[in-house]
Amino acid sequence: MTKPIIEVKNLAKSFGKNEVLKDITEQVDSGQVIVVIGPSGGGKSTFLRCLNLLETPTSGEVDFDGENLTTLDTKRVNELREEMGMVFQGFNLFPNMTVLENIKLAPMKVKGINDAAATKRAHELLKQVNLDDHADAFPSSLSGGQAQRVAIARALAMDPKVMLFDEPTSALDPEMVGEVLNVMQELANQGMTMVVVTHEMGFAKSVADRVWFMADGYIQENNTPEAFFDNPQTERAQDFLSKILM
Amino acid sequence: MKKRLVLFFALVLALVTGFTTMTATTANAATDTSLSKVQKKGTLVMGTSPDYPPYEFQATVHGKTKIVGMDVAVGEKIAKDMGVKLVVKSMSFDSLLVALQTGKVDMVISGMNPTPARRKNVDFTHTYYQGGYSIVINKSDKGIYKNKDSFVNKTIGAQTGSTMYNESKKQTSGTTVKGMTSVSDLILALQSHKIQGVAMEKPSAQAYVANNKELAAIPSDFNLSASDTSASVAFKKGSTALVTAANKSVDQIKKQNLVNKTYLPAAGKYLKTNTVNTSMFHYWKAFLTGIEYTLIITVCSVFFGFIIGVILALARMGQGGAVKTGLRWLATAYVEFIRGTPMMVQVMFVYFGLGLIVNLPALTSGIIAISLNSGAYVAEYIRGGINSVDDGQTEAARSLGMSSGLSMRYVILPQALKNIWPSLGNEFITLIKDSSIVSIIGVSELIFQSNIVRSDTYRGVAPIAVIMVLYFILTFTASRILNYFERRMQHD
Ligand SMILES: Nc1ncnc2c1ncn2[C@@H]1O[C@H](COP(=O)(O)OP(=O)(O)O)[C@@H](O)[C@H]1O
Ligand SMILES: [Mg+2]
Secondary structure (H helix, E strand, O other), rough: OOOOOOOEEEEEEEEEOOOEEEEEEEEEEEEEEEEEOOOOOOOOHHHHHHHHHOOOOOOOEEEEEEHHHHOOOOHHHHHHHHEEEEEOOOOOOOOOHHHHHHHHHHHOOOOOOOOHHHHHHHHHHHHHHHOOOHHOHHHHHHOOHHHHHHHHHHHHHHOOOOEEEEEEOOOOOOOHHHHHHHOOOOOHHOOOOOEOOOOOHHHOOOOOOOEEEEEOOEEEEEEEEHHHHHOOOOOOHHHHHHHHOO | OOOOOHHHHHHHHHHHHHHHHHHHHHHHOOOOOOOHHHHOOEEEEEEEEEEOOOOEEEEEOOOOEEEOHHHHHHHHHHHHOOEEEEEEEEHHHHHHHHHOOOOOOOOEEOOOEEEEEEEEOEEEEEEEEEEEHHHHHHHHHHHHHOOOOHHHOOOHHOOOOHHHHHHHHHHOOOEEEEEEEHHHHHHHHOOOOOOOEEEEEHHHHHHHHOOOOOOEEEOOOOOHHHHOOEEEEEEEOHHHHHHHHHHHHHHHHHHHHHHHHHHHHHHHHHHHHHHHHOOHHHHHHHHHHHHHHHHHHHHHHHHHHHHHHHHHHHHOOOOOOHHHHHHHHHHHHHHHHOOOOOHHHHHHHHHHHHHOOOOHHHHHHHHHHHHHHHHHHHHHHHHHHHHHOHHHHHHHHHHHHOHHHHHHHHHHHHHHHHHHHHHHHHHHHHHHHHHHHHHHHHOOOHHHHHHHHHHHHHOOOOOHHHHHHHHHHHHHHHHHHHHHHHHOOOOO
């Protein structure tokens, strides 16, 4: 078996007295698509943000590609973040830059790639997300679905090994959800390692290799989508699914 | 004699005296090298406040503005007798003694009378001129007023804090004494019948009367001691050699009656040529210089103030670590301190206080002080601007592998700046107006220039109207330009 690309060991995170993550030990293998589901407020976002150290764990460790992130200096953490793209619920595009500039900024400033090469790569990525005709648009003129696809292209521009998605379609109008999920599905087909927090059960069923059910600060279940949806083991998950699938 | 000493000028003086006596007494004790120092550098720098004709004032000579007057003639004689060149440096009267103590000038000749209080801080030569006081009235009132006692139930004006102001209060009864900062303003008040007489020095009174047909002078008949009506040259305390040398010249001036025979008539001639043409257009060069300096000060201060502001804002927002906490504390203290003290005091502190360590020209000092001041305000705008940018922006940047520095520079600051652009624009426009404060240390910006034009032309209102319009043109143009850039930044 290949070495896992992400290993989480006894991860815990508290905000003051609020123990959001209590004790999480899981791993993600290279090329796997993990879908994390669970009730709102269960700590899914916090968990995802601990993976690239946007949130500092209270205890436990997060290993990425064999390196324990919690012991590294800021510079090395910055370097490893390049290899973990992140897509947010609210897109977080840079409103003062065009679509193209949004995508080119980090490759040029962080990796030192020259303008021509960065531009070329940005156009390739925009084609991949079907938005090359919007290269010179400003984010404010984009629909939610378009903005999220640009955000995905922007994250991909750093050539990450892993992509983290935090409810990428939750802020979208229903008719735009499909275009974003399609892009994600394609990405999965290409073999990208992905950790996706979502409420899109259809996506989970068809794309995920594993489903992690998270509630009350623990991963309550870790199973294949078929097993999880057809035969959830815990009462917590049964309860959650009955509410969601009604 | 002029004796204006606003309270905090006195304080600054006291402070500076404290510093200098602490540092200088040991040096002076051995041998006095003051004269040889001046002779070595070949120049004698005279400080004066050129708004007091015929003692000292600005005149246009062959198209160039120049400081002239009987005091300049005295200074020239002293310099010549020492075998060096005279350099005249102008600044407000209140700043003169501080400038002397901080080494900005070698001597002060500015119609200054050697009062016991001043003798504590500086050394005076013998008296070179014995003046007296007159009261200037409207010519139409000539039959009504005879001397100081004729103003019962009337109002006499005098320069605030001057000997005349104090004596008018003491030596009249039933008379209201109105104080104003400048003689030009007093004359204006006189002509608009807000006051009935202006007490001032005899030569000045003569100059005003000679240049304005509406005015007349009457004797004041005040009871005064000699030291209140005499003028002396001031040197830095302890420079005995310089005083001794200057006294030789002063004694000659006295003996040959040079002031009355030569200097005053010569000054009078400048006054005449000076006031032939009192149209504001004739002084366009003076105003242009004013605009130039106002803009230089404003633009430089905005530039450096902005840089200082960014640094302070970042320091104030630093989190964690002892160093960052220390910096945050320092930056906060700095901002609070600057915002809690008047800009005028800061300007004087930089010019005179910092002047003890490095000798900075007035313009540089002004720019430094205003930049330091503006930086504190800009820092607060920037901090607000940074806080107004959504946290998601930082997270997106950091998730792409950008360091906190890169995120700040390329993602957060540009957005913060856009948000605070209107506030920064306001700061720029405020600075155009507030830069006028540096006039007190003698920088030729608009206010300073307008005061000179006022004392040159004996016209009180016209120069004010001119700079009012000029300031408006400056601020209006600036706000148009800023609006243009604001519109260009609106992408969303
Ligand atoms: N920065 C923070 N400071 C304090 N509490 C937080 C912070 N971020 C999240 N939390 C708390 O952590 C809990 C889990 O939040 P979150 O991870 O966003 O859950 P989910 O994404 O599953 O809805 C919530 O109770 C939330 O209030
Ligand atoms: Mg969430």
